Amino acid sequence: MAPLQIELFMCRTDNFGVLMHDPETGETASIDAPEEEPIRIALNDKGWPLTHILTTHRHGDHIEGNVNLKQRFGATIIGPQSEADRIPGIDRTVKDGDRFTFAGRPVDVIATPGHTMGHVCYHLPQDKLLFSADTLFALGCGRVFEGTADDMWTSLQRLIALPDDTTVYFGHEYTLANARFAVTVDPDNQQLADRLAEIETLRADGRPTAPTTLGIEKATNPFLRPGDAGIRKTLGMQDASDVDVFAEIRGRKDRF
Structure with missing residues (x-):
């Protein structure tokens, strides 16, 4: 089975567009559909059809x-069951624990409530790919708009449980701001400091910070590390629960 081909590009102001293409079957999926024109241009440049849109949440x-991409290409739109009434053009609904196939490959649906209550992530275990949209970012996580800190921390724990060598494509280019915040709550993490310098170089050169890996995030993303002794000391929360430390980090980032 040939490796999937991934095309990454920008949509809107700071959304990532991502196309996933199987060269053997010709099937191509867009992860969400932030904006029609950049997706259409990317498809045209690659000579790929659009067969699927995998929607993560209703924003x-x-x-x-x-709708326009579906009309143009006849793509099948798959999205979370609990938000189906707010996802235009949806053809098929999925829920936590569901598995469907894309180009003969399994795709696992992981419910990750918090940003929205119906948010889902898509995990391709054979290909070691995770599409985390607005749940997990490089060095960050999504704002908790609809759920609670407990909801979001539980969702992130489900993603942390996946293998470290999982490649993660996320929804927005927020990484530089996230990195500058991360060092304020984890100032003694040399790997994080090195990563901030790398990210500053990437952004200065106009290069994207996606994708990342779960291993890198587990070592440097403070939202995944509320149990870390150094972070707890910096926050003065040595005896707090993980979810309370997570909530404090999320609150500080909201005000940063």
Whole structure:
């Protein structure tokens, strides 16, 4: 089985567009549809059809292109069952624990409530790929709009449980701001300091910070490390629960 081909590009102001293409079957999926034109241009440049749109959640900056792309290409739109009434053009609903196939490969649906209550991530275990949208970012996590800190921390724990060598494509280019915040709560993490310098170089050169890996995130993303002794000492929360430390980190980032 030939490796999947991934095309990454920018949509809107700071959304990532991601196309996933199987060279053997020709099937191509867009992860969300933030904006029609950049997706259409990327498809045209690669000479790929659009067969699927995998929707992660109902926010407008992830579904804006759904209807026009579906009309143009006849793509099948798959998305979370609990948000189906707010996802235009949806053809098939999925829920936590479901497995479907893309180009003969298994795709596992992981419910990750917090940013929205119906948010899902898509994991391709054979290909070691995770599409985390607005749940997990490089050095960050999504704002908790609908759920609670407990909801979001539980969701992130489900992603942490996946293998370290999982490649992660996320929804937005927020990484530099996330990195500058991360060093304020984890100032003694040399790997994080090195990563900040790398990210500053990437962004200065106009290069994207996606993808990342779960291994890198587990070592440097403070939102995945509320049990870390150094972070707890910096926050003055040595005896707090993990979820309370997570909530404090999320609150500080909201105000950063």
